[in-house]
Amino acid sequence: MRSESEVPIPDNPYSIPVADRLKRLPPYLFGKINKVKYEKRVAGIDVIDLGMGNPTDPPDPLIQEKMTQALQDPKNHRYSVSNGIGNLRAEVSKRYWKRYGVRLNPDDEIIACIGSKEGYSHMCLGLMGPGDTAIVPSPTFPIHMYSVMLAAGNVIALDVREPEKFLQNVAYTCDHLYPKPKVVVVNFPHNPSSTVIEADFYVELVKLAKKYNFMVISDFAYADICFDGYVAPSFLATPGAIDVGVELTSMSKSYSMAGWRIGFCAGNKEMVRALSTIKGYYDYGIFQAIQIAAIVAMRHCDASIETLAQKYQNRRDALCDGLERLGWEIERPKAGMFVWAKIPDQYASMGSIDFSMKLLEEGGVAVSPGRGFGEDGEGYLRLAIVENTQRLRQAVREIGKCAPVATAEASP
Numbered sequence: 001m002r003s004e005s006e007v008p009i010p011d012n013p014y015s016i017p018v019a020d021r022l023k024r025l026p027p028y029l030f031g032k033i034n035k036v037k038y039e040k041r042v043a044g045i046d047v048i049d050l051g052m053g054n055p056t057d058p059p060d061p062l063i064q065e066k067m068t069q070a071l072q073d074p075k076n077h078r079y080s081v082s083n084g085i086g087n088l089r090a091e092v093s094k095r096y097w098k099r100y101g102v103r104l105n106p107d108d109e110i111i112a113c114i115g116s117k118e119g120y121s122h123m124c125l126g127l128m129g130p131g132d133t134a135i136v137p138s139p140t141f142p143i144h145m146y147s148v149m150l151a152a153g154n155v156i157a158l159d160v161r162e163p164e165k166f167l168q169n170v171a172y173t174c175d176h177l178y179p180k181p182k183v184v185v186v187n188f189p190h191n192p193s194s195t196v197i198e199a200d201f202y203v204e205l206v207k208l209a210k211k212y213n214f215m216v217i218s219d220f221a222y223a224d225i226c227f228d229g230y231v232a233p234s235f236l237a238t239p240g241a242i243d244v245g246v247e248l249t250s251m252s253k254s255y256s257m258a259g260w261r262i263g264f265c266a267g268n269k270e271m272v273r274a275l276s277t278i279k280g281y282y283d284y285g286i287f288q289a290i291q292i293a294a295i296v297a298m299r300h301c302d303a304s305i306e307t308l309a310q311k312y313q314n315r316r317d318a319l320c321d322g323l324e325r326l327g328w329e330i331e332r333p334k335a336g337m338f339v340w341a342k343i344p345d346q347y348a349s350m351g352s353i354d355f356s357m358k359l360l361e362e363g364g365v366a367v368s369p370g371r372g373f374g375e376d377g378e379g380y381l382r383l384a385i386v387e388n389t390q391r392l393r394q395a396v397r398e399i400g401k402c403a404p405v406a407t408a409e410a411s412p
């Protein structure tokens, strides 16, 4: 008899057979940039990181104090409820009423999520399956597309940079596709392009939703980061919106609570119930101390939202002024946390990934290449205005040194 050590080892080594749904995901396009960013940091080299919309400002001290206090209460360390505690949902309802004149029942039209991204992802899982199609915005914040794909649905990405055209393309797609799209995802102020809309856009969208029988998911993560007097409209404030859709809001940007992981999904009760069902199986809710601090934030920290929006506006100006002086063509965003900048013609042939890599390697400035948001993003960079104005001016100087733009007079 052969001993175990003599058993021949097959040519093909053992491999872990992960689920097919993971194989539907493309390679991570930010991988190479993140690796260089990490290596520079480890080597002690300063990187001005405008790559991610990750706020650098801490939340209002009142929110932090409430959190510290809530930590002292033993009952807050137990599992919470997966939909969010009643007082929290009631506070969201009050906020919708106060800001947008929208009445929402906290019992069945609002649910708390572990960040709006979790709410969105699990909503897709609750609504979609094989053979279903969702229309998502393009250029695409990756999770808008990949949550649909992870739910085994198909994706049609439509350019949102001209919102009127987007609506026409939604109608065209619904007229020509069979089966018709089941879900339309919108996200204004848009990440990455910073496109904004006015309330009449949603009136049209609701009409289309009723005509073609699709559901709407509005990702309203940048609701409060608006500039120059612009006010981002809520989808739910549109008559009839609650019949066809939901809206996701987030504490991450408005209150600089990104790491706390808390957001909300509100609107159509059947859709909220679908999400609640999935969450009931998957999670035990958000750490209760965070929920309590979030109530205080919504109740008492409106002034800090205004201060924060003004801070982002100053950063936007510092970055846009600087890039314009370098000769870049810039469209100043009216909202959001990003400058969506066209790559100067002289560097366009490099492609956004190589150009971003050049800025990182030679200038120590990390940005996101437009290509990371799909083909429609090629030719652009997304710069997050998360660093202070001094650092942003420094970033502009570094970009100017490593990628100078030849002016029309200077070039032959």
Ligand SMILES: Cc1ncc(COP(=O)(O)O)c(C=O)c1O
Binding pocket: 053, 114, 115, 116, 117, 118, 141, 187, 190, 191, 219, 221, 249, 250, 251, 252, 258, 261, 262, 263
């Ligand atoms: C459009 C959009 N939606 C959702 C999120 C995630 O928000 P949250 O932190 O609430 O999950 C982001 C974060 O970058 C975003 O840009």
